[in-house]
Amino acid sequence: MSRHLEVGERIVGAEALHGGITAEMRRLTIATRGGGTRDLVLRTFVDPFYAGHAEDWLTREAGALALLTGSGVPAPGLVAVDPSAAHCEYPSLLMTHLAGRTVLDDEGVETRVPLLARQLVAIHAVRPAERPREYVALTTADSVVTPKGADAAAWAAAIDVIRRPAPPYEGRFLHRDFQPGNVLFDVPPPSPEDPRITGVVDWAQTSWGPADLDVAHCSTNLALLHGPAWGLRFAEAYEEAGGVLAAAASERLYWRVRDGLACSEEVRSVAQPWREAGRAELTRRVVAQRLDAYVTALMDALG
Structure with missing residues (x-):
């Protein structure tokens, strides 16, 4: 993470995001130099079965996020990716955080x-x-x-x-x-x-x-x-x-x-x-x- 933060930024919070099947998701709160905060999302493949597919999946996801920038499709922005766990403990992808939430209720x-x-x-x-x-x-x-x-x-x-x-x-x-x-x-x-x-x-x-x-x-x-x-x-x-x-x-x-x-x-x-x-x-x-x-x-x- 530290390699992809701006000078003076630091992680001040982490929250697990639920609902996924294949990967662990975390919202990371970043303190900025100006005294504010911004959020990023870290997607990590920990389960051995899914981690075995992670290099292919994360490479494709990184390519898709790069492709969709400016397309009008509201996808996260790619920050960094380590599909083979060369720098991280597990294969991971870092992306921008999007506002909103999943809605699974029958109402609406x-x-x-x-x-x-x-x-x-x-x-x-x-x-x-x-x-x-x-x-x-x-x-x-x-x-x-x-x-x-x-x-x-x-x-x-x-x-x-x-x-x-x-x-x-x-x-x-x-x-x-x-x-x-x-x-x-x-x-x-x-x-x-x-x-x-x-x-x-x-x-x-x-x-x-x-x-x-x-x-x-x-x-x-x-x-x-x-x-x-x-x-x-x-x-x-x-x-x-x-x-x-x-x-x-x-x-x-x-x-x-x-x-x-x-x-x-x-x-x-x-x-x-x-x-x-x-x-x-x-x-x-x-x-x-x-x-x-x-x-x-x-x-x-x-x-």
Whole structure:
């Protein structure tokens, strides 16, 4: 840290930020020479499993933050990065702090969904001089975990969908983990009716691929957070905001189902940060039930 502070500055406070899965996040308060303070955020990969991927992830995130400077997309500014832990105990990235907070409550979701859609359209409009790497989808038909008590026929049909080759697509700049937990809002009290987005964070999975994939990921998260109807609604909101998705229903189904099924493998890790953020009712069982309802609804709507 000391190598990247200005002369006369020092760290006077540190606060753990909660809600992340892969890395530890800290807001650092810096005392400036003029007697004021400023904040930075330190992202550190400590868990051995995630630390093993950190060099790739942090290199990509640093590149994305540099690319997005001046783009109009409200992303943090890059201060420094040590992807291989050459100078730090763990692989780390230092960035500017953005105002706002994540909002995961059901109240006000009908107002936030169109804002999320417009923000994602803006991200997909970024045209980098050098493309990030092609997207990676790790879930296979054999790795899907069908929830206990799920609609077996619907899940079998959904699994058959992702046995097919991926449809052709027009590539776009993808966030690849765009969902409410990675979007910051300014929500004026006492009413949540007039929020605005102040930032989009966690660019470690930045990729090149179909817009449908980012839309599918946010849709799945909305379905689990707020109910399946909101997962189905997000694609409509994206198109209403000017976004373009695959023309054929079968192609849309492929991407939407692929992301939903991918979540089946990590229900526990998805639900835990939400509970820690105040959504105590979102137990692993509740999230699994919502996932089942969402996958079944997708198959009914598009299958």
